[in-house]
Amino acid sequence: MSTTIPTAASAPSNPLRVAVVGGGRSSEHDVSLASAAGVAAAAARRGHDVVRLTIHRDGTWLDAGRRPLGLAGAVDVLRSCAVVVPMLHGPGGEDGTLAALCELAGVPYVGAGVGAGALAMDKWATKLVAGALGVATAPGRLLTAADAASYTCAGPVVVKPVAAGSSHGVSLVRTPDELPAALAAALELDARVLVEEVVVGREVDVAVLGRPDGSRVVAPLLEVVADGLFDAETKYDGSADFRVPAELADVDRKALEDAAVAVYDALGCRGVARVDFFLTADGPVLNEVNTTPGFTEQSQVPRMFAAAGTSYEELVDLLVRDALAA
Missing domain, CATH: 3.30.470.20 (ATP-grasp fold, B domain)
Known part of the structure; x- marks a missing residue:
């Protein structure tokens, strides 16, 4: 392990065709768009040929002009690039989904592989x-919708979806009467919920x-x-x-x-x-x-x-x- 941060070249060299993918179907759609926009602009300033792709909230792939591509069309675009930068936060992207697509398309990509995601x-x-x-x-318990109906606790606990990000669906439960609403909010985003001690x-x-x-x-x-x-x-x-x-x-x-x-x-x-x-x-x-x-x-x-x-x-x-x- 090193705490010495590597340095990049002071001037852009060997520019690459880079696909940056943002959006997605998760609750982190807007955050993903912001990350993708920032990464795309930074890569362009480094001299790379940036190709923007966006996944609409309904799952439709869109090109830079917001025109529908279809999955096959999106894969063709990805294959035309040297590397893909996935900026999909949360389920449907960060969970290994987009990494799997890149693997199947045979395109190198930034970040975690399928299993790690x-x-x-x-x-x-x-x-x-x-x-x-x-x-x-934190000591915790895993609940499903069936378990949640009968679960009780004195609090305080933190309730969160098992697979969601940006703290969506996360609640701090201080008293027992706050628990049902917290569980319902988390279950809207995931079929499994984690209840942890504060x-x-x-x-x-x-x-x-x-x-x-x-x-x-x-x-x-x-x-x-x-x-x-x-x-x-x-x-x-x-x-x-x-x-x-x-x-x-x-x-x-x-x-x-x-x-x-x-x-x-x-x-x-x-x-x-x-x-x-x-x-x-x-x-x-x-x-x-x-x-x-x-x-x-x-x-x-x-x-x-x-x-x-x-x-x-x-x-x-x-x-x-x-x-x-x-």
């Missing part, structure tokens, strides 16, 4: 992997970058300071305070970095992933893993690399070229 998207499966590594997670600690994000030579790079850590639950609204209304580099004792920083890399490797991640923790008095507690994290210039991962001197454009270029070298 599917595993990391499943918060319950991620907890099991972390537990096998000795990485702590963890008291600092929220710290770790960005891990896997390089083609097998090395692992960790960017400066970021602390999220929010008033209450860091939910979907807080993530995007500008009220959260992102502090990078996070002010941490060396022993805590190393514990977070080691745990993040261990989880990244166990899941089989590639490219860059964001591994989110609560730092408690007893050490790191894993919250979740994002294999396709938000990727506007103001998102957490680009901020972390910027703190080490790697610009947004350089980071996008690095990920594109690493995908070809893998």
Whole structure:
């Protein structure tokens, strides 16, 4: 593991035809569009020939002019490109779906493969992997719609869909009477729901970058300071305070970095992933893993690399070229 951030070429060279895919059918459609727009603009500024593709909320593939392509047409476009940058957050993209399409089309792509995307998207499966590594997670219970009807708890707990992102469907339940609405909101997004005990600690994000030579790079850590639950609204209304580099004792920083890399490797991640923790008095507690994290210039991962001197454009270029070298 290295904390030295690789540097990209100071000037664009060897421009590539790069497909950037955004949108999707999940609740993170708008966030995915924003990430795709940012990545596409950064890649273009690096001299790449960028091809924009968007998946409509109804699943229709659209070209840059918003004209329907059909799946076969979209695959033809993908095959005309040297590399694909999937910017689909959440189910239907980040869960390995788009990676599988790229694999079948025979096109290199940025980020996690099919298995890693599917595993990391499943918060319950991620907890099991972390537990096998000795990485702590919040005590929790998995529920289905059938189980939820009879489930009771005194609170406080956090209720969340097993496979959703950007904190959609996540609720902090303080009293028993708040539980039914929280379970219903989560079940609208997923057939399975995770109910976890509330963890008291600092929220710290770790960005891990896997390089083609097998090395692992960790960017400066970021602390999220929010008033209450860091939910979907807080993530995007500008009220959260992102502090990078996070002010941490060396022993805590190393514990977070080691745990993040261990989880990244166990899941089989590639490219860059964001591994989110609560730092408690007893050490790191894993919250979740994002294999396709938000990727506007103001998102957490680009901020972390910027703190080490790697610009947004350089980071996008690095990920594109690493995908070809893998």
